[in-house]
Amino acid sequence: MDKILVHGGHSLNGSVRISGSKNSALPILAATLLTREPCTISNVPDLSDIHYMLQILSHLGAQVERASGVVRVEAEKIKTVAPYDIVRKMRASVCVLGPLLGREKEATVSLPGGCVIGDRPIDLHLKGFEALGAVSRIEHGNVKVFAGTLRGTTVNLRGKQGPTVLGTDNVIMAAVLAEGTTIIESAAAEPEVVDLANFLNKMGAKIEGAGSRRIVIEGVKELHGAEHTVIPDRIEAGTFLVAGAMMGGEVTLRRVTHEHLGSVIDAVRLAGYEVETSAGSIRVRGNGAPKPLQLTTEPYPGFPTDMQAQMCALLAQTNGISVISETIFPQRYMHVSELKRMGADISLDGHTAIIKGVEKLSGAPVMASDLRASAALVLAGLRAEGVTEVNRVYHIDRGYESIDEKLNQLGARIERVKA
Numbered sequence: 001m002d003k004i005l006v007h008g009g010h011s012l013n014g015s016v017r018i019s020g021s022k023n024s025a026l027p028i029l030a031a032t033l034l035t036r037e038p039c040t041i042s043n044v045p046d047l048s049d050i051h052y053m054l055q056i057l058s059h060l061g062a063q064v065e066r067a068s069g070v071v072r073v074e075a076e077k078i079k080t081v082a083p084y085d086i087v088r089k090m091r092a093s094v095c096v097l098g099p100l101l102g103r104e105k106e107a108t109v110s111l112p113g114g115c116v117i118g119d120r121p122i123d124l125h126l127k128g129f130e131a132l133g134a135v136s137r138i139e140h141g142n143v144k145v146f147a148g149t150l151r152g153t154t155v156n157l158r159g160k161q162g163p164t165v166l167g168t169d170n171v172i173m174a175a176v177l178a179e180g181t182t183i184i185e186s187a188a189a190e191p192e193v194v195d196l197a198n199f200l201n202k203m204g205a206k207i208e209g210a211g212s213r214r215i216v217i218e219g220v221k222e223l224h225g226a227e228h229t230v231i232p233d234r235i236e237a238g239t240f241l242v243a244g245a246m247m248g249g250e251v252t253l254r255r256v257t258h259e260h261l262g263s264v265i266d267a268v269r270l271a272g273y274e275v276e277t278s279a280g281s282i283r284v285r286g287n288g289a290p291k292p293l294q295l296t297t298e299p300y301p302g303f304p305t306d307m308q309a310q311m312c313a314l315l316a317q318t319n320g321i322s323v324i325s326e327t328i329f330p331q332r333y334m335h336v337s338e339l340k341r342m343g344a345d346i347s348l349d350g351h352t353a354i355i356k357g358v359e360k361l362s363g364a365p366v367m368a369s370d371l372r373a374s375a376a377l378v379l380a381g382l383r384a385e386g387v388t389e390v391n392r393v394y395h396i397d398r399g400y401e402s403i404d405e406k407l408n409q410l411g412a413r414i415e416r417v418k419a
């Protein structure tokens, strides 16, 4: 298994190009199943999660071609059963359920289990499908959904932890070809949901209100092929923003939509760093006297759970006491025990982390446990004294395109050791 060696203490300067959004690209690629005609998607990041999704589309019968960030999918004839071997590798595979149900009126996908960031139920996805008239069954580890006809309805997708992103995507994708009008109340408002709705509208769907808590979908008879460019990855951008803040110099993020990062930029500014935005770019400058923070993760436009681990790495090395509350995935603290091995002073009380900043962490061998936790360990290593050895880096390759190369271009010293 590959590992990453981070040599700490090298300041970051210069500019970095942000890749296309993983969490937009995954449901958008799934949505290409809704038409027989070819679709062309650009700015698709080169990540293992994307490769898994393309494998699923191929297995389902689609013709898939990929060349430098552009993916062409033609799903003239499709099957409706997604294979366990690929699905188990990536939870986001569940987002083929909506398009398969919408087009073929049936779908069978392996049921995603929990994962290190906590329980990952799909009850709200199924609630939406059932409201449209589908029946769902769990059989032999698979979830099967089927319907005679899908009919528009009003459904509230609010769960205990708030709205669901992929659940909203899935119900939109099932409803675009349903008879009549569907209204989703308490919908997720993340930019990735808006990107999916924009793509579907280019395919001929009639969706209004994406980006708000109420989405209205007027069903159409069929969809046609379309071209779309995926939005920049706001979490990759946020990760580089935090890295730039931590490491002193001046870092510019290019090809980024700063409007999608409002709460992250606010937090970095509150921590005492200078952040300037202009069309398509964000510039962050390090500062000698950073301040502790109180943060709560929330659905968009609140502070994203996908940036919580990276903020922990920053605050672990910021004098004073910071408090982070994780409300979306209350157990998403796998990075904490690893940061502690590097000398961090963090205690957990339920879903709250109390972080007493120390001047410097010290490099240590650490274990990546999930995507964002791995990013946090790399960030912590950038500032730590000595070498941080991050093991199981396949987690980071799921969601960051060449993070080691991009950080090295900014002045970091990171080596990837091939197994």
Ligand code: EPU
Pocket (backbone or CB within 6 Å): 022, 023, 024, 026, 092, 119, 120, 121, 122, 123, 124, 125, 126, 159, 160, 161, 162, 163, 164, 165, 166, 167, 188, 192, 305, 306, 328, 329, 371, 372, 399
């Ligand atoms: N939930 C339910 N029932 C459901 C679905 C979700 O109770 O049927 C709960 C979840 O357990 C969680 C909350 O609702 O407590 C929110 O989960 P959500 O459904 O929004 O998560 P998701 O759609 O499965 C996406 C991202 C995650 C990101 C979350 C929250 C993709 C592929 N994944 O997951 O991204 O953390 O939204 O913003 O879009 C990552 O990129 O590292 C990542 C984990």
